[in-house]
Amino acid sequence: MVDSESVRAAYDKFSDIYDKSWAVYIRRHKEWLDQNWPAHCPEDGCVLDLGCGTGWALAHLFKTRPALHLTGVDFSEEMLKISRETVPSAELLCGDITDPDFFAARPKSDIVLSIGILHHFTDMDAHLRDLSRLTAPGGTAFLSTFALEGEMMRKFDKLFRKKLPSAYNEILPHAELTGKLHELYPDAEIRSTILRSDGATRLQCFILNFDSG
Ligand SMILES: C[S@@+](CC[C@H](N)C(=O)[O-])C[C@H]1O[C@@H](n2cnc3c(N)ncnc32)[C@H](O)[C@@H]1O
Numbered sequence: 001m002v003d004s005e006s007v008r009a010a011y012d013k014f015s016d017i018y019d020k021s022w023a024v025y026i027r028r029h030k031e032w033l034d035q036n037w038p039a040h041c042p043e044d045g046c047v048l049d050l051g052c053g054t055g056w057a058l059a060h061l062f063k064t065r066p067a068l069h070l071t072g073v074d075f076s077e078e079m080l081k082i083s084r085e086t087v088p089s090a091e092l093l094c095g096d097i098t099d100p101d102f103f104a105a106r107p108k109s110d111i112v113l114s115i116g117i118l119h120h121f122t123d124m125d126a127h128l129r130d131l132s133r134l135t136a137p138g139g140t141a142f143l144s145t146f147a148l149e150g151e152m153m154r155k156f157d158k159l160f161r162k163k164l165p166s167a168y169n170e171i172l173p174h175a176e177l178t179g180k181l182h183e184l185y186p187d188a189e190i191r192s193t194i195l196r197s198d199g200a201t202r203l204q205c206f207i208l209n210f211d212s213g
Helices: 004-022 023-036 056-062 077-087 124-134 151-163 172-184
Strands: 046-050 069-074 091-094 109-115 133-145 187-197 200-207
Touching: 004 023, 004 077, 023 056, 023 133, 023 200, 046 056, 046 124, 056 069, 056 077, 069 077, 077 091, 077 172, 109 124, 124 133, 124 151, 124 172, 172 187, 172 200
Parallel strands: 046 069, 046 109, 069 091, 109 133
Antiparallel strands: 133 200, 187 200
16 A cells, blocks of 8 residues: 655655656657657647656656646655756646545646656556546547566566555556556547666556547
């Protein structure tokens, strides 16, 4: 069972070295966003980055698509502090994205990003359901998380379960997560790819285009 205090504390502590430690991961994701940015997203559309961390994704979007309205949410004040420096023009909110009331009064977004956060939730399915709840009809969600593929990733999973038992749930094999998404969203167009990241780390990246109807 993941305890949100432990997750927050881990990132508060890790914030200073995060971008350096995950440099390749960040670069791969920027390329992935660029290559797959939906043509139907309005130039001044709204983007919501769930667990935005240090804000590198929002900063990249600000640089490449400056008319977008950018919002990031994270519950680590130390990560958000860096976001505020990285992308001062974005709306940056401190809050728990698993809290169903947090987004209640907010309009849905054209694009929702969930990058590198799924393994921190006890209820992964609830987070997967939130993707469509928070995305406007006809909008797109980008979901990326580690993939339990290969010996290295199995070791990584084991190590993190042992070292951070209250901040880390597990990572899923690609086939399992793909199956979950198709079951939850039979009408969505779902594309996926596996990316190599830092070391032998593998990422499973999904683009979900939700029905406009
Ligand atoms: C691995 S980092 C990913 C950050 C960024 N999306 C990236 O890919 O670099 C996970 C982030 O999610 C945030 N986070 C985890 N659980 C959260 C929750 N329930 N509510 C808000 N933020 C959360 C953490 O504070 C941390 O900044």
